[in-house]
Amino acid sequence: MDQFLGYVRPDGQVGVRNHLLVLSATGLTGPTGRRISQALPGAVFVAMPYDGGLLGEDRDAQICTLIGFGVNPNVGAVLMIGGNPPKLDHLAKEMSKSGKPIVSISMDECDHDAITLTERSIRAGAKLMLEISKLRRVSCPLSKLFLGLECGRSDPSSGLVSNPMLGLMADRIVDEGGKAVFGETTEWLGAEHLLAKRGATPAIEQAILDAVLDNENRAIAAGLDLTGENPGPTNIAGGLSTIEEKSLGNIAKSGSRPIQSVLKYAEAPATQGLHAMHAATYAPESISGFTASGANLILFTTGQGNSFVNLISPTIKISANPDTEARVKEQLDFTCPDVFSGEVSLEDAAPRFLELIIDVASGSKTWGEVLGEGEEVVSRFGGSL
Numbered sequence: 044m045d046q047f048l049g050y051v052r053p054d055g056q057v058g059v060r061n062h063l064l065v066l067s068a069t070g071l072t073g074p075t076g077r078r079i080s081q082a083l084p085g086a087v088f089v090a091m092p093y094d095g096g097l098l099g100e101d102r103d104a105q106i107c108t109l110i111g112f113g114v115n116p117n118v119g120a121v122l123m124i125g126g127n128p129p130k131l132d133h134l135a136k137e138m139s140k141s142g143k144p145i146v147s148i149s150m151d152e153c154d155h156d157a158i159t160l161t162e163r164s165i166r167a168g169a170k171l172m173l174e175i176s177k178l179r180r181v182s183c184p185l186s187k188l189f190l191g192l193e194c195g196r197s198d199p200s201s202g203l204v205s206n207p208m209l210g211l212m213a214d215r216i217v218d219e220g221g222k223a224v225f226g227e228t229t230e231w232l233g234a235e236h237l238l239a240k241r242g243a244t245p246a247i248e249q250a251i252l253d254a255v256l257d258n259e260n261r262a263i264a265a266g267l268d269l270t271g272e273n274p275g276p277t278n279i280a281g282g283l284s285t286i287e288e289k290s291l292g293n294i295a296k297s298g299s300r301p302i303q304s305v306l307k308y309a310e311a312p313a314t315q316g317l318h319a320m321h322a323a324t325y326a327p328e329s330i331s332g333f334t335a336s337g338a339n340l341i342l343f344t345t346g347q348g349n350s351f352v353n354l355i356s357p358t359i360k361i362s363a364n365p366d367t368e369a370r371v372k373e374q375l376d377f378t379c380p381d382v383f384s385g386e387v388s389l390e391d392a393a394p395r396f397l398e399l400i401i402d403v404a405s406g407s408k409t410w411g412e413v414l415g416e417g418e419e420v421v422s423r424f425g426g427s428l
Contacts, residue, residue: 044184045185045219045397045401046182046183046184046185046401047059047182047183047185047187047188047401047404047405048180048181048182048183048404048405048406049180049181049183049187049339049404049405050116050119050178050179050180050181051181051183052116052141052142052143053141053142053143054114054140054141054142056114056116056141056187056337056339057116057183057187057188057339058115058116058117058118058119058339059116059117059188059339059340059356059357059403059404059405059406060117060339060355060356060357061117061119061175061178062085062086062087062117062118062119062355063083063085063086063087063118063119063120063121063122063168063171063172063175064086064087064088064089064112064113064118064120064121064122064355065079065080065083065086065087065088065089065122065124065164065168066088066089066090066091066109066112066113066121066122066123066124067088067089067090067091067123067124067125068091068094068109068123068124068125068127068130068131068134069091069093069094069125069126069127069130070090070091070092070093070094071094071125071126071150072090072124072125072126072150072157072160073090073091073092074157075124075157075160075161075164076088076090076124076164077090078161079122079124079161079164079165079168082161082165082168083165083168083169083172085172086122086168086172087354087355087417089112089354089355089419091105091109091421093105093423093427094125094126094127094130095127095427095428096427096428097427098425098426098427098428099424099425100424100425101423101424101425101427104307104308104309104421104422104424105421106130106133106134107307107308107309107310107335108308108309108331108332108335108421109134109335110134110137110138110335111309111311111334111335111336111337112334112335112355112419113134113137113138113141113145114137114138114140114141114143114337115334115335115337115338115339115355115356116189116337116339117339117355117356117357118143118355119143119175119178120143120144120145120146120171120172120174120175121138121143121144121145121146121171122146122148122164122167122168122171123135123138123145123146123147123148124147124148124149124150124160124164125147125149125150126149126150126151127149128149128151128152131147131149132147134147135147144171144174144175146167146168146171148160148163148164148167180405180406184219184220185215185216185219185220185221185401186216186219186220186221186315187221188216188219188221188222188339188340188400188404189221189222189223189224189337189338189339189340190212190213190216190221190222190223190224190338190340190341190342191223191224191330191333191334191336191338191340191341191342191353191356192209192213192223192224192225192296192297192342193225193226193227193296193326193329193330193333193341193342193343193344194206194209194227194292194293194296194343194344194345195326195343195344195345195349195351196277196278196345196346196347196348196349197274197278197283197289197292197293197344197345197346197347198278198282198283198346198347198364199282199283199292199346200346200362200363200364200367200383201292201344201345201346201362201363202283202288202289202291202292202293202295203292203363203383204363204379204382204383204389205344205345205346205361205362205363205379206292206293206295206296206344207295207296207389208344208361208363208379208382208389208392208393208396209295209296209298209342209344209361210295210296210297210298210299211298211389211390211393211396212298212342212393212396212397212400213225213296213297213298213300213317214298214299214300215393215397217298217300217315217316217317218300220315221315222312222315222316222317222318222337222338223297223298223316223317223318224306224312224317224318224319224320224333224336224338225294225296225297225317225318225319225320226319226320226321226322226323226324226329226332226333227293227322227323227324227329228254228255228257228258228320228321228322228323228324229255229258229262229269229273229286229324230273230286230289230290230293230294230324231251231254231255231290231293231294232255232258232259232269232286232287232290233285233286233287233290233291234287234290234291234293234294235251235252235254235255235290236252237294238251238294238297238302238319239251239252241297241299241300241301241302242301242302243301243302243303243304243316247302247303247304247305250304250305250321251302251305251319254305254319254321257321269286273286273289273324274286274288274289277347280347296342296344297317297319298317300316300317301316301317302317302318302319303315303316303317303318304318304319305318305319305320305321306318306319306320306321306336307320307321307322308320308321308322308323308332308335308422309331309332309335309336309421310336311336311337312336312337320332320333320336322422323422325420326343326349326351327351327418327419327420328420328421328422330343330351330353330356330358331353331419331420331421331422332422333353333356334353334354334355334356334419338356339356339404340356340357340359340400340403340404341353341356341357341358341359342358342359342361342400343358343359343360343361344360344361344362345360345361345362345367345375346362346363346364346367347364347367348362348367348370348371348374349374350371350374350411350416351416351418352409352411352412352416352417352418353417353418353419354417354418354419355417355419357403357408357409357411357412358409358411358417359376359377359399359400359403359409360374360375360376360377360409360410360411361375361376361377361378361379361396362375362377362378362379363378363379363380363382363383364380364383365380365383365384368380373410373414374410374411375410376399376403376409376410377395377396377399379392379395379396
């Protein structure tokens with residue numbers, strides 16, 4: 044039976060990394076948080092540039108996302124700073140339910156002195172890093188993997204090979220009892236009826252159709268013509284001609300298993316299995332939504348080349364385009380142009396990809412990690428007061 048080596052968390056989740064997360068929960072403390080993280084080699088730093096004035100969906104999504112980053116199983120401990128004590132208290136309380144160590148320090152506690160905040164936080168962060176360094180990887184079943192499935196700068200090789208490859212991996216992990224999530228709602232357009240047929244219940248079927256209609260209506264209300272916007276110029280140059288063509292390739296990432304729910308942005312799934320996330324198509328926002336929902340590993344296909352990777356969850360980049368493989372070797376973790384050319388079948392190449400997934404989940408670095416890439420980008424839904 045295939046297994047990987049991961050970090051078992053107190054709440055039963057399993058991380059494939061063991062990060063100290065330095066989290067600036069409010070915009071006022073972003074520069075301070077960056078200084079703190081630079082003094083703690085190996086820490087990952089996430090800054091929320093907003094705080095006061097967020098309304099409704101924006102406010103709820105921000106809180107959900109920040110909590111999600113903190114409880115993601117790849118995070119061993121959290122050092123959180125900010126300029127809003129009640130907000131920090133709420134976030135720390137929710138994150139603490141995971142059982143991992145959480146330290147929260149506000150500007151108010153430091154007499155609004157960023158230098159004092161820096162000093163106290165570096166001391167606290169150093170103690171947290173020492174504490175989590177004592178954790179060890181253990182053998183874990185594939186059911187503990189939660190895959191986030193993404194594509195970017197797609198071309199025909201994406202829809203024909205790379206995305207179906209992700210579909211095979213999603214099916215495998217779901218069959219093992221794990222989880223997978225896909226999103227990019229606009230890129231269901233024209234293929235949403237195929238996804239809806241896979242809804243586990245009539246309510247989920249309708250939720251899939253409603254999500255696509257919601258994006259269509261928002262585009263119409265904004266006067267946005269999707270022609271030339273999606274597919275974008277890079278997609279068109281690569282050979283994709285319509286949103287329907289792009290969508291058929293996109294949904295191939297989801298595999299073939301029943302869809303158990305339609306999640307809000309950054310919402311954690313309540314069950315194992317395959318889930319859809321009604322969220323932005325733009326990769327940085329989309330993947331951060333997956334990570335906040337608990338995904339511990341990201342699989343990201345590209346046709347033309349796309350260097351973006353997630354910060355908290357390692358991102359395995361895959362392409363089947365032989366020209367792209369030749370151009371961006373140090374940005375692609377897995378290539379299969381032999382499948383695109385027909386020399387090797389998708390099914391025959393799949394075990395090689397699964398082997399890489401297990402290897403990365405067990406600690407081997409991706410190119411993105413080696414090169415220090417990685418970012419978290421939280422979606423916005425409206426203006427601020």
